[in-house]
Amino acid sequence: MRYTPVGECIYCGEKDVKLTDEHVIAYALGGDRILQKASCETCQMLTSEVERAALHDMLIQVRAQLGLPSRNKSLPDKIPLVVHYGDERKTFELQKAEHPTMAIFLLCPLPGALGGDAHERGLTFNGTQLYQVGGPPLKEVLDKLGTNKVSYSQTFKGNEFEKMLAKIALAFAVAERGIEGLRDSPLRKTIRGDVDDAGKWIGSGQRHPDSIPHLHQLMLTTSGDWVVASVRLFANLRAPEYLVVVRPGHERDRPTFPQGSWSAEPVTRPDSSPAARGGSVRTLGDARSRWATFDAPRPPRR
Numbered sequence: 001m002r003y004t005p006v007g008e009c010i011y012c013g014e015k016d017v018k019l020t021d022e023h024v025i026a027y028a029l030g031g032d033r034i035l036q037k038a039s040c041e042t043c044q045m046l047t048s049e050v051e052r053a054a055l056h057d058m059l060i061q062v063r064a065q066l067g068l069p070s071r072n073k074s075l076p077d078k079i080p081l082v083v084h085y086g087d088e089r090k091t092f093e094l095q096k097a098e099h100p101t102m103a104i105f106l107l108c109p110l111p112g113a114l115g116g117d118a119h120e121r122g123l124t125f126n127g128t129q130l131y132q133v134g135g136p137p138l139k140e141v142l143d144k145l146g147t148n149k150v151s152y153s154q155t156f157k158g159n160e161f162e163k164m165l166a167k168i169a170l171a172f173a174v175a176e177r178g179i180e181g182l183r184d185s186p187l188r189k190t191i192r193g194d195v196d197d198a199g200k201w202i203g204s205g206q207r208h209p210d211s212i213p214h215l216h217q218l219m220l221t222t223s224g225d226w227v228v229a230s231v232r233l234f235a236n237l238r239a240p241e242y243l244v245v246v247r248p249g250h251e252r253d254r255p256t257f258p259q260g261s262w263s264a265e266p267v268t269r270p271d272s273s274p275a276a277r278g279g280s281v282r283t284l285g286d287a288r289s290r291w292a293t294f295d296a297p298r299p300p301r302r
Contacts, residue, residue: 003175005037010174011047011188014040024171026051026164029059029233030068030215035175046192047167053160062234065101065134066215083142084149092145100138104154105129105240106161111203113245114228114257123162123199131237162198166190169229169244172218177227185247205230205241205257212236220246224253 008015010022022038025031028051039047055063062068064075079099081092107127110116117124130152132138142148166187174182189195190202212235219230226249231242243257 001033003033003035006035006174006179007037008179009040009043010035010038010170010179010182011043011191012040013183013188014043017041020044022047022171024175024218025168025216025233026055027069027071028055028063030066033172033175035171038171038174043192047163050160050163050167050191053157054164057155057157058161059103061101062103062133065096065099081141082151082153083145083147084151085147089151096135098135098141100135100141101133102152103131103133103234103237103239104152105131106156107204107240108199109203110205110257111243111245112200113248114203114243114254116203117199121196121199123159123202129240131234131239133234133237159196159198162202163191163193165202165231165242165244166198168218168231169246172229173220173227173246176220177222181225182227182247187244187246201245203243205243209235209238209241211238221255223249223255225249226253226255228255228257 005019007019009017009019017040019037020039020041022035022044023031024033024035060075061079063070064077064079068075078093078095079101081094081099083090083092105128106125107129108123108125135141138150142150170182170185170187170191173185186197186201190198209232214235217230217232217235221228221230225247226245227247229244229246231244233239
């Protein structure tokens with residue numbers, strides 16, 4: 001899906017330069033919604049580097065297991081699994097079909113602007129959630145290998161994950177609402193790295209969302225001048241929701257979201273298959289919400 005050309009860089013405001021297209025969600029995550037003429041070449045290089053760090057360091061095994069697209073065909077055919085035998089650790093290189101691949105998601109408080117913890121710098125993480133993406137059940141693999149302990153790790157490079165969430169949120173808001181009213185979005189400086197204030201604008205939703213039959217889900221909530229994006233990557237796994245304040249407004253109009261803390265849940269596995277895309281507008285009190293879904297790509301023909 002291609003949105004109407006923006007005609008200026010959504011990250012810095014440049015107009016009289018060559019403008020490139022922007023995927024709302026990265027192509028390497030199966031994103032197919034494109035914001036045309038939306039980024040100058042300088043900002044395009046910057047956001048590409050942000051996505052490259054998150055997609056390669058954090059999500060490369062998940063992308064390989066799900067068969068997500070790769071422009072340079074660099075996804076591995078085998079995935080390492082670290083298992084424990086007493087004090088000894090051993091790494092097995094398993095084919096994707098044999099590997100119980102997990103995705104690790106960071107959890108954090110609500111964005112400071114929405115009533116979460118006050119943040120002067122950075123983003124505070126207060127937990128993780130582990131979800132099985134594919135492969136056989138973990139217990140089955142451990143029984144086969146003769147152990148009951150396994151280690152999973154995931155690399156989070158600097159603050160690139162938060163920048164990627166901010167980039168998705170801003171691009172989606174511009175795609176749905178247009179650039180008017182969003183030129184002063186605080187996410188612009190966050191994405192470019194001009195300021196280190198991600199915790200003020202980015203946080204976890206404080207509820208356990210349901211699984212849906214789509215790979216990703218985005219939702220935009222507006223109330224007065226407020227614009228808040230909900231970003232759910234791998235929504236079919238019941239993965240957590242991240243809330244991103246694209247534009248703050250007056251305190252009296254601030255949309256409310258459930259508060260609380262995440263509790264531990266068992267590792268979950270996909271329980272639904274991709275379905276048709278959809279979208280709607282719903283009224284939530286005085287706030288209005290629009291959502292969009294992204295489906296898993298079809299596997300390549302052999």
